[in-house]
Amino acid sequence: MATRRELAVFASLDGAFVPAGLLNLTEDGPQLNASEFAYGTRYIDRPGAVEIDPVSLSLKNKEAIRARKIFPENSLPFFGGIRDAAPDAWGRRVIEAKLKVPINSLSESSYLLEAGSERVGALDVRERIEGQPKEGCVPLSDLQYLMEAAERIEAGLPVPAHLEAIFDGGSALGGARPKASVRDERGVLWLAKFSSRGERLDVPEIEAATLRLAKLCGMTVPEVSTLAVGERRVMLIRRFDRYWDRPGELPEPGKLFESTMPCKGLIEKRLAFASGLTLLACDETDARNKSYGELAEAVQKYCHVDVVRDNKKELFMRMIYNIFVTNDDDHLRNHAFLWDPRLKGWRLSPLYDVMPRPSVASNRTLFLGIGPQGRSANLDNAIGWREKFGLNEAAALELIAQIWREVREWKVHFESFGVPPHSIAQAETAFRHIADISSPQLRARLP
Numbered sequence: 001m002a003t004r005r006e007l008a009v010f011a012s013l014d015g016a017f018v019p020a021g022l023l024n025l026t027e028d029g030p031q032l033n034a035s036e037f038a039y040g041t042r043y044i045d046r047p048g049a050v051e052i053d054p055v056s057l058s059l060k061n062k063e064a065i066r067a068r069k070i071f072p073e074n075s076l077p078f079f080g081g082i083r084d085a086a087p088d089a090w091g092r093r094v095i096e097a098k099l100k101v102p103i104n105s106l107s108e109s110s111y112l113l114e115a116g117s118e119r120v121g122a123l124d125v126r127e128r129i130e131g132q133p134k135e136g137c138v139p140l141s142d143l144q145y146l147m148e149a150a151e152r153i154e155a156g157l158p159v160p161a162h163l164e165a166i167f168d169g170g171s172a173l174g175g176a177r178p179k180a181s182v183r184d185e186r187g188v189l190w191l192a193k194f195s196s197r198g199e200r201l202d203v204p205e206i207e208a209a210t211l212r213l214a215k216l217c218g219m220t221v222p223e224v225s226t227l228a229v230g231e232r233r234v235m236l237i238r239r240f241d242r243y244w245d246r247p248g249e250l251p252e253p254g255k256l257f258e259s260t261m262p263c264k265g266l267i268e269k270r271l272a273f274a275s276g277l278t279l280l281a282c283d284e285t286d287a288r289n290k291s292y293g294e295l296a297e298a299v300q301k302y303c304h305v306d307v308v309r310d311n312k313k314e315l316f317m318r319m320i321y322n323i324f325v326t327n328d329d330d331h332l333r334n335h336a337f338l339w340d341p342r343l344k345g346w347r348l349s350p351l352y353d354v355m356p357r358p359s360v361a362s363n364r365t366l367f368l369g370i371g372p373q374g375r376s377a378n379l380d381n382a383i384g385w386r387e388k389f390g391l392n393e394a395a396a397l398e399l400i401a402q403i404w405r406e407v408r409e410w411k412v413h414f415e416s417f418g419v420p421p422h423s424i425a426q427a428e429t430a431f432r433h434i435a436d437i438s439s440p441q442l443r444a445r446l447p
């Protein structure tokens with residue numbers, strides 16, 4: 001039988017949570033049938049208010065939303081912005097282990113409430129407007145326990161009391177791989193991604209090196225590192241949705257993703273997060289029919305005018321890079337946008353979750369559509385839609401050449417990052433030679 005549940009949604013503005021509005025969910029057991037949201041009137045008038053969802057809950061026309069019940073775009077049962085504040089596959093497994101219930105058996109409202117306040121982005125969801133934040137983050141020094149607990153959860157085994165830290169560090173997180181949020185001794189928040197049970201590939205080392213290589217190619221990438229914990233490796237990626245600043249101050253333009261450290265006089269602030277899935281206002285089952293071109297159109301429509309040109313260019317670079325490294329898990333939740341408090345608008349997030357997939361196939365595809373030949377992972381296809389990214393042919397070819405200059409040296413770069421030889425060998429067939437993914441005519445036009 002369907003039931004209605006009202007939840008309070010909070011947004012962190014300038015480092016402190018304020019009530020943003022009330023969310024009503026109509027649920028039938030684990031199935032979410034419908035959502036409805038009303039912004040709080042005081043919230044709408046706050047100068048730094050962030051949009052809970054850029055598509056369905058835009059703050060551009062305040063009068064149109066004042067004291068109104070709003071429903072999700074495209075008749076979806078959920079708001080993408082709220083779904084982005086809910087745990088995805090991994091966080092759900094952690095919550096189920098904590099509550100000792102079967103997989104996917106809880107209602108959406110339970111997952112939203114159990115995730116805790118360390119969730120990605122600037123939102124929090126609580127039972128009542130008087131509710132307090134539920135902190136969920138673990139010191140980096142507990143990594144060993146977190147990994148042991150993650151392994152037990154993956155194996156479907158109970159988590160003993162001394163490993164329960166995972167219930168704080170892991171319950172908020174998205175993606176399918178085992179992971180946890182950890183705070184280092186300086187107070188910096190990281191996402192720790194563990195290797196998965198029975199995995200042949202050295203995923204932490206290869207993923208970290210591929211992200212660093214993307215940075216050398218000119219893309220915006222968070223700080224990454226790897227650590228040994230016992231026999232296993234862990235990748236640490238700095239949480240790009242947190243930064244430190246003085247109360248009341250806004251980050252300098254262009255400095256949003258430059259590292260700041262927690263220190264005296266600075267407070268931790270949060271950036272609102274919206275996935276590509278949210279910007280395209282579609283259901284996960286529809287995501288396969290979407291393309292990079294549609295993401296570029298969403299950048300044009302929802303990102304702040306000052307960043308549109310750069311963000312479309314960076315999106316094109318990410319698509320080209322994914323072709324070169326066979327990152328074919330480039331689905332819409334692996335692209336994201338953040339609310340820039342100075343611009344008071346959305347911008348592309350730094351890059352994350354780029355994992356080369358070894359393959360012997362000569363014709364490969366990415367998850368998202370690339371160009372006129374659909375998802376076919378080749379450079380001729382990619383430049384076919386260059387105009388959607390605001391690029392003329394010369395600019396598109398220049399970016400391809402820029403990326404190829406670094407990718408062709410990938411082994412040298414991986415060695416310099418300290419990737420062990422056997423891990424480099426594992427990744428070998430994922431990396432593509434330009435001659436295998438482009439026509440001679442395209443290569444003849446490269447600068």
Ligand SMILES: Nc1ncnc2c1ncn2[C@@H]1O[C@H](COP(=O)(O)OP(=O)(O)OP(=O)(O)O)[C@@H](O)[C@H]1O
Pocket residue numbers: 090120173174175176177178191222237238239240241329333334352353
């Ligand atoms: N550096 C980061 N800062 C903040 N949030 C992040 C960061 N990296 C990833 N995320 C968030 O965490 C989620 C899970 O991370 P990620 O995509 O790397 O995990 P995954 O398990 O490999 O995912 P998948 O299931 O797509 O393979 C992302 O979808 C994103 O919402």
Ligand SMILES: [Mg+2]
Pocket residue numbers: 175176333334353
């Ligand atoms: Mg992911």
